[in-house]
Amino acid sequence: QYYENRLKMLDSLRSAGVEPYPHKFDIAISIADYVAKYNSLGAGEHLLTVTESLAGRVMSKRVSSSKLFFYDLYGDGVKVQVMAGASYSEVAETEFYKCHSVVKRGDIVGIIGYPGRSSRGELSIFARNLILLSPCLHMLPNQRTGRCTAVAGKTTRAKADADCWVPGIGRNTEAYVLKDQETRYRQRYLDLMVNHQVRHIFRTRSRVISFIRRFLDERNFLEVETPMMNLIPGGASAKPFVTHHNELNMDLYMRIAPELHLKQLVVGGLDRVYEIGKQFRNEGFDLTHSPEFTGCEFYMAFMQTTMT
Structure with a gap:
């Protein structure tokens, strides 16, 4: 209506x-x-x-x-x-x-x-x-929406976390307007609209990646991009996702790790290389283990001591 x-x-x-x-x-x-x-x-x-x-x-x-x-x-x-x-x-x-x-x-x-x-x-x-x-065509959730509404005198942080836990600390789920975790994760745009604390997660992730990139750049590492799709899966012991290239009529594997390509670059003479990018592993998953995740791998030739 x-x-x-x-x-x-x-x-x-x-x-x-x-x-x-x-x-x-x-x-x-x-x-x-x-x-x-x-x-x-x-x-x-x-x-x-x-x-x-x-x-x-x-x-x-x-x-x-x-x-x-x-x-x-x-x-x-x-x-x-x-x-x-x-x-x-x-x-x-x-x-x-x-x-x-x-x-x-x-x-x-x-x-x-x-x-x-x-x-x-x-x-x-x-x-x-x-x-x-x-104009917004759909009604936004109100303060009473969700599964973790407080029970007077009985609701504890532990109970709220058990119902609506997300990875990380410092997440006050009791203060969320939209508390249903299924809805939050499937409709991230809605989660960001009404749960303003969530945007800090996105900012923190961006700053972490920026820090890693800056740390390696300052030490003369070269950032590279290696193929996402490969004829042969390798670099880790994991089951790959399979996709199909229509023009070439062949199956390709989504990368499970960039290791082999990065090592080839080191062999070719690039002594310090790194890559920050997506990796895909066709395995079981939970809130801390995703089949699609961002990883960072870096390699340095002639390194005998701990890098500071």
């Missing part, structure tokens, strides 16, 4: 000459930079002569009255409050409620307004204009 209602809303906007998915919106500043830039403002302070434009996803909407709306706008895991009031909006007062009534949780919107803090001290952008950039 929600999906059908949203489709009808899109049709009504188009009938009124409004494109619900505009192709362009000029962003003056990211939400993270906005928060850093105006964090020093005092409670109730407004910069009426300053105009900023932000874009992000609406994760919360609160209606104070037909002339005042509040939104929590998120971008790259950072939140800023949007205050939209008819008194300072560029939208005609007769159209103000209609403009904001179509905005739902999950929508991506553009905000043009001035910075300030609310009387309660929350950093906000006071919207003179709100542009719907990408």
